[in-house]
Amino acid sequence: MATLPSDVPITVRPDWIGEILSKNKRNDLITKKRVYQRCDVAHYWILDPGEETLAVYRWHADGYVEVLIADRGERVRPEPFDAVEFQVGMLFGDDDDE
Numbered sequence: 001m002a003t004l005p006s007d008v009p010i011t012v013r014p015d016w017i018g019e020i021l022s023k024n025k026r027n028d029l030i031t032k033k034r035v036y037q038r039c040d041v042a043h044y045w046i047l048d049p050g051e052e053t054l055a056v057y058r059w060h061a062d063g064y065v066e067v068l069i070a071d072r073g074e075r076v077r078p079e080p081f082d083a084v085e086f087q088v089g090m091l092f093g094d095d096d097d098e
Contacts, residue, residue: 013041017045043056043059044064053088054069054070074088076088
């Protein structure tokens with residue numbers, strides 16, 4: 001979207017959602033995930049700061065399919081951005097991609 005409407009709800013479905021787990025993990029891992037599934041969001045990432053992991057899911061009509069689980073020290077090419085390789089630690093504040 002070029003600009004966000006200020007007076008109406010956003011009705012454009014995103015292709016990708018990245019979720020950072022909060023203290024309310026039940027809401028993040030169950031409630032929100034079900035909403036995204038129902039809305040056909042194609043790609044869903046879950047970042048867990050406590051475990052320093054990245055989980056990547058792909059939409060499927062029967063439920064999300066886990067396509068990647070990686071920890072801070074791993075280099076990955078997670079979909080839908082698989083053209084770019086990076087170290088998972090960069091998502092948790094590591095300064096450089098080494």
